[in-house]
Amino acid sequence: MTESPAVDVQNLQKTYRDGLLGRRNIEALRGVTFEVGRGEIFGLLGPNGAGKTTLIKVLLGIVRSSGGQASVLGRPAGNRLGRKHVGYLPENHRIPRHHTGNSALAFFGSLSDMPQREIRRRRPALLAAVGLADWGNTSIKKYSKGMLQRLGLAQALLHDPQLLMLDEPTDGVDPVGRSEMRTLLQELKAAGKTIFINSHLLQELELVCDRVAILDGGKLLHQGPISELTTRANADVQMVVAGSESAVRAALSPTLLAEVRSVGVDQFEVLLKTNDQSVVDETIDRLRRHAISLVSMSRGRQTLEEAFLEILERARKNS
Secondary structure: OOOOOOEEEEEEEEEEEEHHHOOEEEEEEEEEEEEEOOOOEEEEEOOOOOOHHHHHHHHHOOOOOOEEEEEEOOEEOOOHHHHOOEEEEOOOOOOOOOOEHHHHHHHHHHHOOOOHHHHHHHHHHHHHHOOOOOOOOOEHHHOOHHHHHHHHHHHHHOOOOOEEEEEOOOOOOOHHHHHHHHHHHHHHHHOOOEEEEEOOOHHHHHHHOOEEEEEEOOEEEEEEEHHHHHEOOOOOEEEEEEOOHHHHHHHOOHHHOEEEEEEEOOEEEEEEOOOOHHHHHHHHHHHHHOOOEEEEEEEOEOOHHHHHHHHHHHHHHHO
């Protein structure tokens, strides 16, 4: 039997009634459909007001949908048995100020019905994993915002969930801390955890996510792998080849519109100005016939941020 997705959203809708504006209906989610596979890191992108927070609240059972269906770990969204296997780090989470790092974890663990013995057993390794090994007995009044985020991630992991839902997990975390958190997320993925991240730090998502979904105005604009999103469909092809310059130039007909420049001893960068795959294939064949080695080849890429802004602009022009 095929295992169900970690998150399955089908035609999800949510409409709010705004009593302050003449009881106007506000469509926060408008027929959103996507899946998050088990064991992947999935990013949710969108500008302010896109519907991201509403979507997360529906998945957690905090808000009821107006239509469509959503399931988490094979159970209807909000199901209590399913929620026991979900770790959640909310945006701007609050921890009572009288706690230390250790007592905060004991408090949150008790909310998940964890035995205190189990909390004490897991606590040292978790604090070490998030970079707070020496801060367990320190009052959180002395924690920076980034340290509070780290502690929030530790509490989300405390009960060893199958699915992590993280809302702006690196907000306020310094570059070193963000790098450490990316490493931890990759380790969790390797251990079979599924990670669902909502963040406005697109550079961070680009480094860690397998796939992303883009929301705007409650509509799903795009979903797919990071590599697919950042590869320019009509970009030039860049090759690095090895061989004599005369052989390289002899292999490349002027009709192929190739630019050649030296990048080292008997190594050349070839920029092939085409998006026609048959031309790319023909060029590789020509190079091989002239005993030229292909060292590397890539098509022009854009950053996740550039792709995100391009998709938003295109969608808004067409709306």
